[in-house]
Amino acid sequence: MERIYSIDSFERLREILKANTATVKVLTEKISHLNLPANALSILFNLPVSANYNNTDGKKRVYDKIYNIPTVDAVYQGKLSSEWRDNTLSKKFSGNNLTALIKVINAYYSDFLEIVKKDDGYYMDIKNKFSKGSIPSTNVLLYGVPGCGKSYYVEQNYENKVNDILTIRVVFHPDYTYSDFVGQIMPVLEKVENKDGIEEEKLQYKFIPGPFTRILQLAETYKDQQCLLIIEELNRGNAPAIFGEIFQLLDRNDDGTSRYGIYNSDIAERVYGDKNKSIKLPPNLTIVATMNTSDQNVFTMDTAFQRRWQMKHIPNRFTGESLDEKTINHVAKHLPNSKISWGVFAQTVNKKMHTANLGFGGTDDKSLGVYFATDNDLDDAKRFAEKVLKYLWDDAFKLGRQALFSNCSEGLSSVIEAYEDAEGDPLKAVLVPEVYDEMQKRMAKLAAEQPQAAEEEPAEAAEDAVADNPAQEPTDEE
Known part of the structure; x- marks a missing residue:
């Protein structure tokens, strides 16, 4: 018995394309906006007994080719064929079945298929519009x-x-x-025909593909x-x-x-x-x-x-010429209510982590990455404390909290409360003095380097201007 499906969603399209023989039609209510006759589409995706359809002009109007056509969640292989005769579908429809087919493709398959006109007729083809660039296959x-x-x-x-x-x-x-990762056999409910030719849902076991x-x-x-x-x-x-x-x-x-x-x-x-x-x-x-x-x-x-x-x-860089503008701005962003930047804070903490005896071997995996805290984390004192300070307390400095935090006797809650309620710089309220002083020295060094860099830039610009404009060079007579 011939199987008939309705294209009412991509889920139904998935079932259509898994069948090698099918007549595909669209529910009347689904195609009302296309202004097509209600009985127009039953012949558009019909698998003829023979794919050798010849008409008087010798042009091919048969689509009979295996394609892998993707749906939303996977790729399914299916075979669709149609005899694209140029006959009128109904007196009320101003067009033929090729016109109707193009409308269906545009409505349901436009992301994947297109109708291509060639010298010997019309063909259906998969769109090739994905190319963005190339990366090595490795x-x-x-x-x-x-x-x-x-x-x-x-x-x-x-x-x-x-x-x-x-x-x-x-x-x-x-x-x-x-x-x-690969996929597995799983139970799925599918509509199947019983011995009386009536569709009913039954439990089937099928291979459901995984990402690989x-x-x-x-x-x-x-x-x-x-x-x-x-x-x-x-x-x-x-x-x-x-x-x-x-x-x-x-x-x-x-x-x-x-x-x-x-x-x-x-x-x-x-x-x-x-x-x-x-x-x-x-x-x-x-x-x-x-x-x-x-x-x-x-x-x-x-x-x-x-x-x-x-x-x-991937190096954990807070400084250097290779940094892009986004990272430079992120590193220079000050912590909430503090004069210390995120870059200076993270580098100082990482240095302390590497030099202090915290009771474990390597510390690279516990270091603060340049994007460990987001811009939003750096805009909100509570978020910063709950994310960064909590991590340093619970994990990175778990076996040596006294090396970083000034008061370890009352637990993490007291540290977070002290940070959030501090009247001055909140870091000064929770970090040991030597760590906070190191951060201040780094900030002062950065501040001293910035005017020097600003002075060098105009000088270089002036030299470039003279090089580009030799006529402006001062003469020996002057």
Whole structure:
């Protein structure tokens, strides 16, 4: 019995495209704004017995090609065909079925499909409008202290160069599993026909793709476009276990393809439509992961796993010529009700953290990153205290609070209250004198350097002006 579907949402479109034979129609109430006859669309997406439709002028008006067409949440493979005759659909409709088809495409498929006119007729094609730039097809692992700007680096150097529809982001955590990452068999309610030909909902078990399978689907669909998988907090989950045999795919050739393939029937059927095909990373897929430095890892990563990534350290810079304007302004922002800037505060605290004996080895993972506190955190005393001071008390200086805080006897609540209620500079009220004095000295040094820099700039500008205008140079006679 012929299956008939209605395009009333992308969820229904997903079901349509998973079927190889279907007549697709649009519910009358859904197409009322298109001004089409109520019975017009039943022939537009019809699979004819034969794809060899010939009319008198010899032009092809048959769409009979396999495409991977994406929906909102994934990519599904389907086959749609239509005989695009130029006959009138009804006396009340000023157009033919090609006109109607174009209206349907514009209304429901415009993000993905378009009608293209060629010399021998009309064709349906997938739009190719995604190109933003190019990034290397490799596996990159960015690491650094919390708040040093890893995610910002990903955004600027990778995410902004790939279209949103071709990017998938996932965050690892202790309970994240291989099944979450790749996909798993799950029960779903589907409408199926009973023996009497009546549709009814029944529980079916189907493979639901995870982020890894979905990015492979996108890369297979848009082979001429770069696709991007972003994995945040790679080491907060058990990464080798989450990847499983997939880690073998991370060994890449120079063109970005996997050197070795693996077999997984569920992934292969979903991506290639062939459950027996070997799976490999394609040449248009980039994988970027971020992780904090090693001291606070939830899980460790073995050498075999790590060597398959290009490691890149993101430095925690508060000064230097490489800083962009956004970071410069953020670092110079003063703390709430204080004369001390965020950059001076963080650098002084980090230095104290590295030199004080806090009862643990490395301190890089506990350092304050340049973006550990946001601009909004620096505008509100309560937010700053609850986020930054609480972190320093509970974590970074947990085994040596007396090295930073002036009064440790009454607990964290007294520190936060003292900061929020201080009449003068709140930092002076909660930090040990030597740390606060160090911050003042740094601020004074910065203030002394600024006039000097301001004096050098006009002098350099004057020299440049003379070089550009030799006629203005003073003569020897003067």
